[in-house]
Amino acid sequence: MHDNAENNFGKSIKIHNKSIYDTSCTCHNLNLILQHHLEFMFDSELSEELQIPDIREFCNSLVSYLHYSYKRNEDYVNFREQYLKEKQKEGLYPNQKTFLTFKRYVDTRWLSLGNSMQAFLPQWACFFHFLEDQLHRKKELKLTKKNIINLHDMTRDLEDESLKFFFLFLDLVIESISDVNKLFQREACQLQEIFTQSWSLLTKFMKLIFEDKNT
Numbered sequence: 551m552h553d554n555a556e557n558n559f560g561k562s563i564k565i566h567n568k569s570i571y572d573t574s575c576t577c578h579n580l581n582l583i584l585q586h587h588l589e590f591m592f593d594s595e596l597s598e599e600l601q602i603p604d605i606r607e608f609c610n611s612l613v614s615y616l617h618y619s620y621k622r623n624e625d626y627v628n629f630r631e632q633y634l635k636e637k638q639k640e641g642l643y644p645n646q647k648t649f650l651t652f653k654r655y656v657d658t659r660w661l662s663l664g665n666s667m668q669a670f671l672p673q674w675a676c677f678f679h680f681l682e683d684q685l686h687r688k689k690e691l692k693l694t695k696k697n698i699i700n701l702h703d704m705t706r707d708l709e710d711e712s713l714k715f716f717f718l719f720l721d722l723v724i725e726s727i728s729d730v731n732k733l734f735q736r737e738a739c740q741l742q743e744i745f746t747q748s749w750s751l752l753t754k755f756m757k758l759i760f761e762d763k764n765t
Contacts, residue, residue: 576734576744580727581661602713605720606655609666612677613654615700626680633676649673661731664724671721678708719758726754
């Protein structure tokens with residue numbers, strides 16, 4: 551099993567031993583499928599038809615806005631605590647454990663986008679209200695013109711229901727891929743599971759896209 555490299559050791563051995571079964575790494579292939587899918591959506595003409603921001607850049611812009619300023623990051627932590635208290639008074643109890651630190655998307659890491667989205671999705675509403683608060687206090691905070699423009703862009707995007715729906719859909723897809731990924735990263739050989747898991751993943755995605763006439 552290998553990562554599709556041109557000069558991998560497994561291919562050289564197979565030349566001298568025909569009984570060896572040569573297969574590429576399932577986890578690596580799953581990541582490549584996801585990467586190509588994202589490139590097709592956001593690095594082609596299709597991105598204009600979608601009319602939503604590049605998810606990869608969007609996740610990183612949220613991280614950058616907080617992490618490039620210690621004071622701003624501290625303000626958000628305090629705002630989030632107050633937000634949770636108010637929701638609890640209203641009878642709503644957001645799970646604080648799901649409020650994770652925002653994570654940057656790194657294209658060289660397997661399923662990095664899933665980690666970024668899972669950290670942000672539970673905080674969608676909270677972060678939106680935080681950005682609104684930042685805009686209202688822009689003079690007090692002495693925000694630069696660039697920061698104000700970024701704030702307007704991010705609040706506009708977060709108000710877009712189609713963007714949130716796309717986030718939820720993509721999160722479901724990536725979570726399913728991640729589950730299969732974890733299975734094939736076990737120490738024990740999982741070759742016997744390749745067909746079963748691949749077929750299960752395919753049918754799950756088909757059910758998300760096409761209506762089941764039997765239900």
